Amino acid sequence: MATIPTTTKDIAVPTAKLEDFHISESELPPSPPSTEDVQANLTALLLPQLSEKASINLPSDAAYKENTARWSETTFTSPTAVVNVASEADISTVIKFATSHNIPFLAQSGTHGLSSSLQKLTGKPHIIINLRLLNSVTVDLPSGTATISAGALTKEAVDAAHAAKAHIVAGVCNTVGVIPALLGGGMGNMISLYGLGVDQILSARLVLASGEVVTCSLDENPDLFWGIRGAGHNFGIVSELKVKAYEQINEGVHWTGTLGFTGSKELLGKITESIKEMGIGKGMGVMMIWARPPPALQPMIILNLWYAGNEDEAKIAYSKLFDLEPMMQICAPTPYDHVNDANDLVCEKGQRKPAYSLGLDFSQLSDLENVWEQWVEWSNREGAGHSVVLSEIYGFDKAREVDEGSTAFAWRGAGVFVLTIPIYASPTLDADAHVYGTKFRSTLQGAAPQRVYSNFANGDEDPSSLYGGEERLQRLRALKRTWDPKGVFSWYNPVC
Known part of the structure; x- marks a missing residue:
């Protein structure tokens, strides 16, 4: 087996500066074609080269609206x-x-990418490469692997794993593309058991800017x-990932609970202190949501809890939160393929949702009190009442067993990822x-360094x-120069 250095300090990294990615005017391709020319060329020249089940949607087609709908309308690029x-x-x-016709493009699967960097495509003739037809997921539990195609969603991957009596690491939103989520880091409940999503990847097939597959x-x-x-997402379109698969726990039946509390800064403090005291151990995960649910539209703190085990064990693990006497409790044994269902409302497409996020140490959880009043004031504004704050709180012990330099994911030291979403x-x-x-x-950041999970990035960082x-x-820019020297894959949170 080939060996690679385990820390970036072991690497002799060529110096790559931003100007290294610029090209002279003599090297520039012709000016981008017009919208009309692009559409005519796609239907006349490209479509005949594609497979039988492939298709092209123009804005006049009925399927265009469905296939361009995004989780946030702020990232719709026309x-x-x-x-x-x-x-x-x-x-x-x-x-x-x-590339030969100088047409920018963007690949999509779940259309949840929320970065404002996508807005740079607005006003330019460009195409979407929709990967959703490539949604197969196969699980081979004896070999401990799962193979995921480019367009599969989290729900499809989890369903396939559950059917095979297996578990895989995936995100907590059913409608997110599973591969993009894993490439950015792979946050989700299962990381407390198996580690980060990036640590599950065994191999990948990428289609490069040249069209070559590696x-x-x-x-x-x-x-x-x-x-x-x-x-x-900086180097190509991943057409297939092979990841680790694990034998299911508790015959595939987990426990989920939703606890609702009247929203107040004082109670928030009690909740965060209780979470810090209990810790997030193996097989635990918490999604904290600040929201104004109907009909009262008053601030609430909602905790979506997950436990990889039975109800009695879960009630013990989360006893400090139950001791706070939530005004609402919905708890039940839940099959593995439905553990994310409680988050479906947050994952719905539509409306404008620019997100702003930050990674915190677990010990900083109480700092959320510093921004409570800001959210209350904003969400009380006319037209902004659906705005939320999400705090994803996971057990990172397993993730920290992996050397920090072994992957490009940078923030194993954080244990809480917070994002506010004005809706x-x-x-x-x-x-x-x-x-x-x-x-x-x-x-929320204060004087600390800014740590942002790339899948949650606003794009202004x-x-x-x-x-x-x-x-x-x-190191990433040197790789970019090798694998994507013309910066074709630079519309979503580029490294340069």
Whole structure:
């Protein structure tokens, strides 16, 4: 087996500066074609090259609206067309066509990417490569592996694992693309049992800007394998991932609970102290939600709890939270393939949802009190009453067993990831939402370094906040220069 260094200090990293990615005017491709030319070329020239099940949606087609709907309307970019690919070869063909015609493109599966960096596509003729037809997931429990295709959603992957009496590490939102979530880090309840999603990846197939398909693993292209595990969207379109699969726990029946508390800063303090006292042990996970649910629309603190075991064990593990006497309790044994269902409402598509996030140490959980009043004031504003704050609180002991330098994911030291999501319908609130969101994030950060989970990034942060310090960035930029020298894959949270 080939060996790779376990820390970035072991690497002789070529210096890669931002200007290294610039090209002279003589090297520039022709000006981008017009929208009309792109649409005509797609239907006349590209479509005949694609597989039988592939298709193209133009804005006049009925399927266009469905296939461009996004979790947040702030990331809708008015694409010129949607190309619904049906094979890995289709992905390669579309990429080669787009690059040869100087057409920017963006791949999508669950359409939950929330970064404002996507807005740079707005006003440019560009295409969406829709991967949803590539949604197969196969689980081979005897070998301890699962193979996930490019467009599969979290729910589809979890369903396949459950049917095979297995567990895999995936996110907590059913409708998120499972591969993009894993490439960014792979947060989710299961990390307390098995570690981060990036640590589950055994190999990947990527379609590069040239259309070439390459495989990366510890044995093959190990430098690229390091980079995709934490910054994978910078180097190509991942057409397939092979990940670890585990034998199911408790015959696939877990426990979930939803506890509701009247919202107040004082009670928030009691909740955070109780969570800190009990700790987040193996097989535990907490999603804290601040919301104004109907019909009263008054502030509430909602805890979605997960436990990999039976109800009696769960009640003991979370006893300190039950001791606070929540006004609402909905608890039940839950099959593994339904443990994320309590988060479905937060995961619905539509409305404007610019998100602002920060990673905290577990010991900093009480700092949430510093931003409670900011959220209360903002969410009390007309048109902003659906705005929420999510705090994902996981057990990171297993994740920290892996050397911090072994992947491009930078923030194993954090244990809490907080994001405030202003939710509203009218673009007239965009500027005020940004003022609120940045103030919320700045207050929560204080004087500490900014640590941002790339899947939760707003897009206004410095890349070092997403990918670690300068040493990590230099290594990622060197990889970028090798694997995507023209910056084709740079629309979503680029490393440079």
